Amino acid sequence: MSVLVYTENWSGKFKKLSYEIVSFAAAIAKEMGSPVTALSIGHVADDELKSLGKYGANKVLNVQDDRFESLDNKALADAVAKAAESESAKVVIFAHNNEGKAIAPRVSVKLNAGLVTGVTGLPVSVDPFVVRKKVFTGKAFANIQIKTDVKVITFAQNSYEVVETPTDTAIEAFDPQISDGEFNTVVKDTHLITGKVLLTDAEIVVSGGRGMKGPENWGGLEELGELLGAGMACSRPVSDEGWRSHEEHVGQTGKIIAPNLYLAFGISGAIQHLGGVNSSKYIVAINKDPEAPIFEASDYGIVGDAFKVIPQLIEAVKEMKANK
Amino acid sequence: MKILVLISNVPDTTTKIRFTGDNKAFDATGVQWIINPWDELALTRAMELKEAGGVEKITVANVGAKITEPTLRKALAVGADDAIRIDAEPLDAYFVATQLAEVAKDYDLILAGIEASDYNGAGVGGMLAEMMGINSVSAVSGIDLENGELKIHRDIDGGSQVLTVPTPLVAIVQKGIAIDPRIPAMRGIMMARKKPLNVVPPVDAEARTEFLTYELPAPKAACKMVDEDNAKELVRLLREEAKVL
Numbered sequence: 001m002s003v004l005v006y007t008e009n010w011s012g013k014f015k016k017l018s019y020e021i022v023s024f025a026a027a028i029a030k031e032m033g034s035p036v037t038a039l040s041i042g043h044v045a046d047d048e049l050k051s052l053g054k055y056g057a058n059k060v061l062n063v064q065d066d067r068f069e070s071l072d073n074k075a076l077a078d079a080v081a082k083a084a085e086s087e088s089a090k091v092v093i094f095a096h097n098n099e100g101k102a103i104a105p106r107v108s109v110k111l112n113a114g115l116v117t118g119v120t121g122l123p124v125s126v127d128p129f130v131v132r133k134k135v136f137t138g139k140a141f142a143n144i145q146i147k148t149d150v151k152v153i154t155f156a157q158n159s160y161e162v163v164e165t166p167t168d169t170a171i172e173a174f175d176p177q178i179s180d181g182e183f184n185t186v187v188k189d190t191h192l193i194t195g196k197v198l199l200t201d202a203e204i205v206v207s208g209g210r211g212m213k214g215p216e217n218w219g220g221l222e223e224l225g226e227l228l229g230a231g232m233a234c235s236r237p238v239s240d241e242g243w244r245s246h247e248e249h250v251g252q253t254g255k256i257i258a259p260n261l262y263l264a265f266g267i268s269g270a271i272q273h274l275g276g277v278n279s280s281k282y283i284v285a286i287n288k289d290p291e292a293p294i295f296e297a298s299d300y301g302i303v304g305d306a307f308k309v310i311p312q313l314i315e316a317v318k319e320m321k322a323n324k
Numbered sequence: 325m326k327i328l329v330l331i332s333n334v335p336d337t338t339t340k341i342r343f344t345g346d347n348k349a350f351d352a353t354g355v356q357w358i359i360n361p362w363d364e365l366a367l368t369r370a371m372e373l374k375e376a377g378g379v380e381k382i383t384v385a386n387v388g389a390k391i392t393e394p395t396l397r398k399a400l401a402v403g404a405d406d407a408i409r410i411d412a413e414p415l416d417a418y419f420v421a422t423q424l425a426e427v428a429k430d431y432d433l434i435l436a437g438i439e440a441s442d443y444n445g446a447g448v449g450g451m452l453a454e455m456m457g458i459n460s461v462s463a464v465s466g467i468d469l470e471n472g473e474l475k476i477h478r479d480i481d482g483g484s485q486v487l488t489v490p491t492p493l494v495a496i497v498q499k500g501i502a503i504d505p506r507i508p509a510m511r512g513i514m515m516a517r518k519k520p521l522n523v524v525p526p527v528d529a530e531a532r533t534e535f536l537t538y539e540l541p542a543p544k545a546a547c548k549m550v551d552e553d554n555a556k557e558l559v560r561l562l563r564e565e566a567k568v569l
Contacts, residue, residue, distance in 0.1 A: 010481060010482070070487075071480070072459075073450070073453070073459065073460045073461060073462060074453070074454075074458075074459055074460065077450075077454065096446075097481065098462065098463040098479060098480060098481060099481075101438070101446050101450075101462055101463070101496075102450065102460070102461075102462030102463065102496070103450070104447075104450070105417070105421075105446070105447040105448070105449070105450025105451045105454070106450045106451070106453065106454040106460065108418070108447070108451065108532075109418075109421075109450075109451050109454035109455055110454060113532070114416075114418065114532030114533045115417060115418070115447050115451075115532070115533070116533060117439075117444070117445060117446045117447060118444055118446070130536065133444070134444065135442065135443050135444055135538070136335075136339075136341045136441070136442060136443075136444075137337075137441050137444060138541075139341040139540075139541075140341050140343070140538050140539065140540055140541070141538065141539045141540075141541065142443070142535050142536075142537070142538050142539075143535075143536045143537045143538075143539075144533050144534065144535050144536065145533065145534045145536055146532065146533050147531075147532055147533065147534060148532050154446075184459050184489055184490050185459065185461065185487055185488075185489050186487060186488045186489070187485050187486070187487055188475070188485075188486045188487060188488060189485065189486040190480075190483060190484075190485045191483050191484050191485070192482050192483035193482060193483050198481070198482055200481070201481070201482075203568075204568070204569075228569070240504075246499065246500060246503065247500075249499065252337055252361065252441060253361045253362070253365075253499055254499050255499070260568045261562065261566070261568040261569070271337065271338055272337050272338075275337070275441075281566075281568065282562070282566050282568055284558065284562070285547070295547045296544065296547070297544065298547045299544075299545070299547060299548065299566065300547065300548050300549075300550060300558060300561060300562070300566075301547045301548070301549050301550070302549070302550050302551070302552055302555060302558060303549065303552065304551075304552025304553075305552065308552060308553075308555075309552060309555045312555035312556055313555050313556075313558065313559060315556070316555065316556040316558075316559035316560075317559055317569075319556075320559055320563060320569065
């Protein structure tokens with residue numbers, strides 16, 4: 001019996017999310033009295049794999065096979081399911097991101113397991129196995145029981161702290177023996193965005209709405225974003241008007257993000273917009289209209305003109321950085 | 325090429341969410357139902373591909389009781405050729421995928437929204453592909469049809485990719501697949517009344533998960549206000565109080 005956690009890598013490296021999800025798996029395993037096995041697919045150096053032990057992984061299964069680079073959903077799911085079977089995993093955990101969402105549903109079918117996605121925090125109980133998640137795009141929470149023997153869950157980023165529980169970790173090579181016929185995805189072209197902070201990865205996000213009045217007024221926001229190492233976002237009307245690219249649209253039908261800090265300039269806070277950002281740790285609103293609904297969802301606010309506030313913020317952040 | 329678009333019937337995105345019976349069930353009183361926004365974008369793209377040639381038929385399918393029929397009629401009014409309603413309460417993603425697997429066999433491309441805006445499950449598309457033993461691609465932000473071959477655009481962490489994947493294929497789509505959802509025109513609404521809406525009995529299946537209770541989020545503490553002329557104070561608060569800078 002074990003808890004299996006799928007730890008993806010980014011060009012051979014793990015990041016905060018990897019340690020967060022292993023910490024989360026270790027906490028569940030502790031409650032269940034079982035060990036934690038991490039599964040890594042791709043070329044990750046042994047030292048990097050060992051780093052998962054710091055957060056509670058007892059064992060790391062290491063799959064080194066270039067064929068998985070195409071991220072073929074079917075083959076990846078098959079590999080994870082085989083690892084789960086060989087470890088007699090009772091709980092299989094993925095991150096609730098592009099890769100986790102792509103594979104977890106397939107794995108759940110293979111393992112005859114119930115699936116809950118976007119789990120926030122530790123299970124309410126492990127026997128019966130009840131987890132909590134946001135539903136209605138952040139407008140409510142649900143407590144959901146998984147009734148099958150094996151459980152598959154995806155874990156919502158930023159919903160558990162990284163906890164160090166140094167553990168001796170064994171690294172084992174693992175060959176899931178997937179035949180060539182399972183790999184059907186052919187990558188024709190890859191376009192990587194460089195030199196920009198990825199929105200879904202950013203710890204701080206600077207966002208502009210219709211109150212910014214036009215695309216020519218984004219200079220200040222971009223400067224502030226750069227100083228803070230922030231990702232840039234916008235509301236739906238802004239991307240619909242073509243002021244900013246659709247890539248930056250956050251909201252119920254755009255990207256759903258959960259940064260530590262979300263700074264909203266000239267965004268009124270329609271319910272659909274809040275649905276995409278209400279998992280942020282802190283929301284700050286700058287808006288002319290004191291009645292704007294964004295203030296109800298915010299932790300800090302300024303009622304005022306964004307164009308007067310932005311230069312002050314830039315100056316204050318520069319000062320802060322100079323004094324660090 | 326035949327396309328099947330999976331349609332989830334969800335409360336309008338502006339709905340105030342309430343629960344009944346000790347918070348054990350969603351209160352549907354007075355709720356306006358719509359096509360799940362991502363499914364609507366999927367249907368829009370399917371229509372665009374059909375208009376460009378190369379798509380012979382678009383079917384929409386939903387698992388739900390009779391109350392979901394107006395939503396399916398709307399999908400027909402947007403332009404789908406026919407609709408399938410599997411007559412059962414959608415208990416969970418596994419149950420829904422099991423039902424859809426029965427009607428999805430004859431299609432080359434199956435489009436599913438990345439999640440539904442009610443239970444945010446994000447599970448049906450991938451489960452369906454696995455049950456049918458076919459390929460799936462998630463986080464799809466574009467689909468082109470060139471000389472009968474599908475080119476799939478997928479978002480990955482840090483960028484995007486163009487892929488080819490053999491059909492039959494489940495594409496799990498998100499924002500970008502189409503920009504604006506298509507609104508039915510009067511002519512479409514008239515024609516939709518005559519299009520086939522086939523009601524199919526469900527197959528035996530059990531739910532693997534059970535929604536026990538719901539909660540509304542705790543009311544947020546009052547927003548701390550900072551004066552417009554003293555924006556520097558905001559940076560201090562974010563650094564010293566919230567500790568996020």
